[in-house]
Each structure stands twice: as structure tokens, then as C-alpha cells.
Amino acid sequence: MPHGTTVQMSPIRAAVPDDISESLEAEGKQYFVGTILVAPSGSGSGRQGDELDVIDGQQRMTTFFLILCALRRRFLNQPQQPMLESLLASSYTDIQGMTVSRMRLVPSYENAAELIDFLRAFDGSESDLSTSLEDKGFQRFGSAARIIEVFSGISEYLDHNFPEPADAARFWGHLANNVIFIQIQTDISSALKIFETINERGIGLNPMDLLKNLLFAQVKPDDFGKLKDKWKNITTPLEQNKQKPLRFLRYYVMANYRIRSTENKGVIREDQIYSWFTDKSNAALAGYSTKPFDFVDDVATNVDRYLSFHKGRNAQGATSTALSNLRHLTGSALTQHFVLLLAGARLHPANFEHLVGQIENFLFFYVFTRTSTKELEWILSACADELRDIAAIGDSSAQRAALNEFVDVRFQTTMTAKQDELRDALRRYRLGSIPKYRSRYLLARLTQHVDMAYAGVKTRGLLDPYMSLEIEHILPQTPHKDLLAEWRMNNSEDYPSYVNRLGNLTLLEKPHNIVAGNDVFEAKKALYTHSGNYLTRSIAQLSTVGKKTSVTALNAQLRQFDAWDAKSIDIRTELLIELALQIWNTHSDVS
Known part of the structure; x- marks a missing residue:
């Protein structure tokens, strides 16, 4: 293990040394675990010049360091302990003549060095570990959580497979003598090239890791520390919020740059991200080679916006009604629209809110007609290029005018072409045919629209x-026998085929729903009249409020029912479909 190695570590995968223990049976033969690529550190402390940065092999180095920590604890007060201690940390005399101890492996991201040092010196039992970590104030998220997980996994593995001192000693002897790394040491620029080649030819790191190392090649060694700190502004928030870094990076590229690809129609896959950045023209476009710190700052800003959007807040961090409503449609499964949110992040707040509302209407068509994700991404990528230009318009009114034109051309044209397809989809809709939260969204939006029209409210x-x-x-x-018998007598249609249709569904307050139960329609009507929403009340009775009022206009689109049969369900299905086509429509207006 290189003396004083500084690790720029990617997230650790849980790696318990099964393959190493299996090699114990090979009668003392050496076991090769791969290469470690290092370069001299330009930002060392203490004895300057003897520290190495790990460019490739970070996960293996850290995992083996944790194995040594776990073995040290197993061999407390045993002859093996001093040797393990010397492999984990070294000492030297500083200029003041003081003895200074330092770890031989130093992770470079926030709080990890303190955590590793704690595990190196931890002497307690496994049951004491959690309490000790809490007492020291170590947080459990991101890479820190994975370090703790790996250390605990290794400790458990050793205790289970090598319970006796002689067994543990045999494992340690094999590890110390027969497990082999090959270390390649070169200058930083050559190291990064070798790193890239290793990852092209074998199992490498993901594009996020590759991009980080590409950036290190653009700065002087003295600036490595600064770049590491800035990079944490990208990775740490994503880890804390449990967001996939590659998904973000993919959307970032599509939102901020024109993707010159006729084959993929402006869409970039995760496995194409690194190649895109290393393309000469794209490198110049992104500017990371000439201004790497500005580039990292821009990515970090987009991370902040991305996470803010996920929380229902706009780019300025203010609560967004439109984003909150949109999340009820998309859930966590549909995220492609984040390309547009990032591309339009610089819009004036009111215009951004307007955009999000139109995105919701547009996505509704794609969700409920079950259009392919690939087709959706093609459209969104092309939209992002136009949206960036609109967001760059300084005047709010001029920006809104351009945005309305964009919405009309890009969204409304497509939605109009899909209206017949949507009608058919809603006629074929059955509760249970799509995720329940989307069924609830469909009914909620219909109900909200009717309540707004009933009250004459324009702002959603x-x-x-x-x-x-x-x-x-x-x-x-689950009808009573008499209701089922009555249905069969009066309707040729099968009862189960109608019970989950759109026209047979409405929203009701929970206490009312419980009381309504399986009662026949005549008994339910009295309950519906007490509902807080007009769409449900109108089933039993339409309200009369003067002439030529908003309620009068609304009643022309609704209907009250005296009986409930297959024909009634068909009629209500069609009126809800017509309401849906009014609701999920783009709306151009002025700011």
C-alpha cells in the first residue's frame, strides 16, 4: 500500500473478500487482484513529495484498508497487531521535533478521513459500533454510509468464516504474502490517459467518475484540492437526496447543450456521456478545458435547481404550485421532463410557472395514450434547444410571448393530433390499468376543474x-345479491366490466365513502349531495344559481342522474372525456 496515499474515492461497492478466502485453498499460490494507478500528489502535507494520488483502484484500496482495520481489531494484544498498525498509519518527526502520526490512506472527500481514522482505532465490539459512531457525530449518508456498511460486512465475514484465532491468522498470512497488487506510478497527465484506457478495456467507472478525472487533467496539481471541494458541491447533494448522478448528468447535457446526433435525434444515453464530453467540439462548447472551475460551478448550480424541482420548488427555491401539481402526474417514475425544467430554469418565475403548467398538460397526453418514452425524449430534447433561447430573453413580456408561441407550436400541435387517441384511451381506461396515483390524479384534476368553474375561480x-x-x-x-340480480335483469353488459370504468368513478370524502359502501344508487345520492366537491354532488343534483352564471355554463357540461345503469356510466364517461379535453389543453396568456 503506497505510503500516505491520498484517495479521490468514488462510492464504495460492498466488497467482502470471498475470492481472496477461496484462494486460500490454492496451496500458497499468489492471487492477483488488479492494478493500482497512482500519480505523485502536488498538494501533500507533512513530508512533501512522498504522497500519491490514486487515479484508478480507489475502491479496492479503500476496501483493503478496511480489511486491515477489521483484522487489527481481531488481533488486539496479539503479535499481529503492531504490524497491522504500521500498515494502517505511519509516524514521522516534524520540524519542531514532534512525532506526528498519519494514516497511510486518506480519503479526500468531506468527513471520510475522520471516519476512516475512527474505524482504524476502533477497539469495541460490533454491537458498540453504532453507538460509538453516533457519539462521534458521524452522519450516515452517501459514501460514509457505504464505508460503515463495508466495514461491518467485513467484520461479520471474518467472524463467521474465521472464528478461531488460528483461522484468522491463516487468513492474514495469506493476505499479507500471497495477495498481489501491481502499482503503476506515472505523472498526472499520463495517469489519466492510462486510467481512461483501463476503463475502455475492462470494467471501469461510470461517466460521472470519468468526467471528474477528465477535469483533474485540466488543472494544475496545486489546484487539486480546490477542484475536489467544488466537485463535492455536485456529488454530495445528489447522494444526500438519493438522486442518481448519471440521470442528472444526462439531463444536464441535454438541457444545456445542442446534441448533434441524427441517429438518436438529440438524445444522449448514459453510456455516451463521457464520449460526448471528450469530443473536441463539445469540449470547447462546455468550456471545461479552459475554465474547469466555471464548468464545475455551472454543473453544481444545475444540481441545486434539479433537486429544487424534485421538491416542488422553482430555481430560486420558492414553492411552486405548478411543480407540486405536476408531481402528482409524474410520480417518481417519469423524469424526462427535467430536461425542459433545467433548460427553462432562467425564465422569469411567473413564466417558469406558466411553462410547468403547460408541461403537465402535454405530459398527460403522453402518459394516458402510453406513448413510448423514446418518442417523448426526442420531442423534449428538441424543445430544450428552443427553450434555452427563450429563457435568454431579458424582457418578461417578450419572453412570455415567445414562450406562448413555443407552447403552441411544440405542445398544442402534438396534443391536437392525439385527441382522438386520448378519447379512445379514456374510453378503454379501467381503474387498475395504470398506477393508482395516476388514476387519483385524473379524478382529482377533473374535480378541481369543476370546482374552479363552479366558483368562478381562474387561478389554479x-x-x-x-x-x-x-x-x-x-x-x-362488491354488490349485494339483489343489486346484481337487478343489473343482470336490466343490462346486457357484464357487471365487472363496468364497475371500474371512468364514468363509474368519483371522489368522495372518506367518511362518506365508508357510509356509502355497497348501497344502491338511490341511497348513495343523498350522501353525494353532501360532498364538498361539485363533480360528485352533480351526480345526484345540479345546482341552480341564477341565469347565465358560471354555474349555468358548467351545468350544460354535466348531468344529474335518477338511476344508475350501464347507459348512465357510458354517458358520464363521455362527459368526463369532454371535460378532460378542455382541461388538458395548452393555454396561452400574458404575464
């Missing part, structure tokens, strides 16, 4: 109150 609020309502089957799911 949060969808949350409607999402908490219960989905009520007007025709009950």
Missing part, C-alpha cells in the same frame, strides 16, 4: 386536497 391552486379524497365506485365493487 394546489391539487393536494383533492388527492387525499377517496375513489368511490358509484356502482359498488
